[in-house]
Amino acid sequence: MSQPPYPPQGGQYMPNGRPRPGATQSAPGAPSFQQQPRYIDYGNPRAYDTSVRPASGLTAARFAPAQIQRPDQAQPQSAWSTQTRRVQEVSQNPTQLPAVSILVWISAIVLGFALLLVLGYFFLEFVLTASSSPVWWPVTAFLAGISLLVIALVMFLADRWDPQPFPLLLIAVFWGAAIAAFGSYWINSLNSLLVYMVTGSEAAMSFAGPVISAPLVEETTKGAGLLVLMLLARRYFNGPLDGLIYGSLIGGGFAFTENIIYYTRILEEAGGAGVLILFIMRGVLNIFGHAIYTACTGVIVGFVTRKWGTIMGLLVFIPALIPGMLLHAAWNFTAGLGGGMAMTVLMYGTKMVVSFIFLLVIIALIWDESRLTRVRLGDYANQGWLTHEEVDMLATWKGGREGKRWAAQIGAKPVMKRFIRESADLASIRQRLLADGANPKVVQIERNLLQRLTSNRQELLSHAR
Template sequence: MSYPPQGQYPDPQQPHHAGGQPMQGGQQFPGGQHPGQQMGGQPTPGGGQFPGQQMPNQQFPGQQPMPHQQFGASGARVKKNPIVGPVIGALLGVVGLILMLILIFLTDSPTYSKLVAFVVTGIVAAIGLIFYRWLDRWEPEPPFLLIIAFLWGAGVATFFGSLVNDFNAALFGDGFAAVVSAPFGEEFFKSLFLVLVLFTSTRGRRELNSLTDTLIYAGIVGLGFTFLEDIIYIIRVGQTPEELAFIVFVRIGLGAFGHSLYQSIFAVGLWAGIRRGGASAWIFGILGYLGAVALHMIHNGVSQFGIGALVIVLLLEFVIFVVGIVIAIRSSIGERKNLEMQLPSMVHFGWVTPREAGWLANMQARKQILKQAGPHEQVLKDFIQNATELAHLRTRLDQMKIPPSQGLLENHADLAALLHEQRSVVDQVLGQAQPHAVPGGWPPIQGHPGPQYPAPQIPQY
């Protein structure tokens, strides 16, 4: 990636937005500052220049300015996009879940078996959800989409997966259904959430900003599937206390998070394709799906090869599980690094102010500011969300090997628009916050100001 020619700061009394032109209405950064100054109007180390380099004062060749007055026309669209796919997914999930629960309660099994099934599977689901919410701390996903993901796994994937397995078991036997039908069918129906529900909605596609996002959605789909499937198995098999203890050990002790693990393999492949764009999204997505099927098939088929093979497969799954945890944690940490890397250019182009940059990449400062936001808490949360999403999107654009699509550029403009529209409320909250709650200026974040990215030509209606 090439960077613009180096230059000096613009006059701090004439703050600049993207394109190097003064903001409309003579707007200024708080205290008359500009992107190269710390709070109180003092220059950053190095003679008041951009951290680690000089700050450009030129427009990028071949790019059009993105004046703030353009933002109002498209900015609100990000949060108002139709979400037909997720809504249909939610309805299907609820219907499927209700049907499966009816079948469960009609099963002729002891009451204590049903109670144990719901308690132990509920505990497993709760542990998984806590972990995924912890991973999701830097750029939290919309709760309604996470709920839909769980419902899809529990209601849609479990329902249709069971139908396919029962059909194949009747034709080819239980062994074929367990080793072939279940891995291919169940992973297919689970994977449909990311492919159909999110990718059929502009809003859904825009929520997939990092590997962490795909891991979270895929993992929660797997949790939903595990929750209901384990209930079914425990209730069917656990007719006596001994049988109940055995099946709980097998389902929970040996494979509590198996379905989330399989879907994580698919998520890694899908994200690798999304980053590259074009046909790669399908190619890598299919490879990820086949990887999930392969591990699922090995897990289901190992019982036919004796205890030695079972131990080997369990060790293999444990290693893959640990590697998956490490990848997920590193990806979550990478979300903060992405934000820190992109903040210099986001301040340079006027999308965030130096004071806002001082706490956006500080989790403790975020929490303190939100506590003091009062009635504006939701606006602050939205501002944090939009700034983090913009940072992820800019990193993705920087790394792309092909020209970005119109949709990605529109998303970039929309996120910058929302930040601009929310700034007055954010600055009001920051001005009223206790001094210790806001870090004293912009920390020395190293990096180059990346490209502005051209404003897309959005039709006016």
């Protein structure tokens, strides 16, 4: 169930929220927040219910239970609910929202330079060792970039509900393309060499490299990027959809660099025609391969973080790698079996089915995110911060479209878009407080967002006059 409203302190109301018998009634025209807000039970998704949890142990909240904040002054009337032209007096100096930290921007810039160095290394290696013209290397990079662009566009659409800061998305791509890809390249090469030195068998090396080393090493190096993002900006890592988006971008970045390596290798063996065939196989039919593997880790870490808090999200990292590793190993093992055209058709047909399921999972997680947003914004509506009509507008695709269409008619569409975006952020913060407890820093973020909420509603009313 949604969290019931907390009654105002003082002698006018009893602990159950009802007016105390004999208490002085509110004067006519008194702010509506001084009266008990209309309460609606928005339910509570069982998957994210934090009300039943042990008081100690790994799944216990790190801080005391987070009580939902109540307005301490009259809130503006809802322009969306009433479309009124009256504006009530509210605070004119809201605290500004904290932007992503300078450390996030520095990390994005450093990783960007790292990617340039990695690409420069592979270009130099191609020039020094390949017999083909250096002009071919940019061609292979362009083909690899097409696949990355498609993945990025899909994630952009998935991220529209609660958009993540752009530098964090860059960090995800750069980590996969630079750190994970380059680190895995050398570790896998070393592991294959060690297997050959121990066994003296090329067959053992050919099996151990792709089927054992690659899944273990690559999923770990890619997954480490998720931990980096969580530590850099925990505020924006709030659930399975966030984990899927970050994981997919890390996997897409990794595949970008790996595809360049494979395309340049096949160029030496089969020429331009070989590059085109491999592009269709890797960059089209298997476009979501690495994105899916790392997204599995991201979804699990995101779900556990939302349900049980930050510490459990970090501790579940190793088990969360296993599904992606198994899928990766299964694909590489099947690819090494051979079997001719029939096996190839079966492999890529199966991969396309998995990719279709992956897209369905994205849709399901977007729906799950909107459902939880409605529940958590309902908590604030029950405290008087919002009207229940606004909750329906802010937490549904249909309501959002109608709200932006109406706001455009009064010249306030940018305000409405900001109102919707920051309300989704507020809902995520509320869920984090329920999972982690009343972390003072997060409580302050919630307070800032609530002030922004009031400011956005005030601005919409000023346009509606």
